[in-house]
Amino acid sequence: MGSWYLPGMMTKVRFTVAYDGTGFCGWQKQKQEDQISVAHVIEGALEKVFAEKITLFASGRTDAGVHALNQVCHFSTHRKIDPAKKWDLCWALNAHLPPSIVVKKAWIAPEDFHATLSATHKTYRYLILNRPRPSAHLNRYAEWVRMPIDITHLQESSKILLGNHDFKSFQSVGTPVKDTVREIYQADWEWRRPEVLQFTVTGNGFLKQMVRNIVGTSLMLERKGQKPSKIKEIIEAQDRRQAGPPAPAQGLYLMRVYYPQDLDNRCIEL
Secondary structure (H helix, E strand, C coil), rough: CCCCCCCCCCCEEEEEECCCEEEEEECCCCCCCCCCHHHHHHHHHHHHCCCCCCCCCCCCCCCCCEEEEEEEEEEEEECCCCCCHHCCCHHHHHCCCCCEEEEEEEEECCCCCCCCCCCCCCEEEEEECCCCCCCCCCCCCEEEEECCCCHHHHHHHHHHHCCEEEEEHHHCCCCCCCCEEEEECCCCCCCCCCEEEEEEECCCCCCCCCHHHHHHHHHHHHHHHCCCCCHHHHHHCCCHEEEEEEECHHEEEEEEEEHHHHHHHHCCCC
């Protein structure tokens, strides 16, 4: 632990944050000054607490309107932090954040930890309110689908997503990547409660709007009465035009980001 406190060295801090993405332009800072991002607001709070310029890194970007329960971030500071003193950094940060953003836990992280590059896989969840009438209270947190949904159809199509595939058909235009192959470990549809349907997906990485495009395509196939196996043809086509429209942003949640156990074990909770 002493190596973190050598003169001239920076202290690296890891933390998890939950946020309601409604009203934000997404995680990433935008050039337009009237576009407020989650990252911009958190960096502002960090700079107030640490009285220095802070550069924030996150496990990945979320789009406008998308929520997070456990986004993982890190930053480096010239300030020396002693974990033994149990400084409540979360409380200090939350005092400068709006109610829609909450820092949950914080750790001193080893130098080789990186919120983006060290992540091994992530879990996302998508919520659908399936009933004849919408909800005045859930409209910001779930997609509303009026007609009954055949969950068996969705479950059959989701099985095809498992394993290694080129998901180019489910990549929206935006951040370019060289490799569009991803591995999906889990893809499950289930009723969270009688009128709320949830889709949970875990993979080693996700393309831009990939989860929303999968959900939108799955619902399109179910609605049109096409066979669940059609999703295999869409994957193999490697053509975004073959897939359906993206599901609305408000139903999507970043649930968890995973890191190597060795890195987790070397983080000291504040």
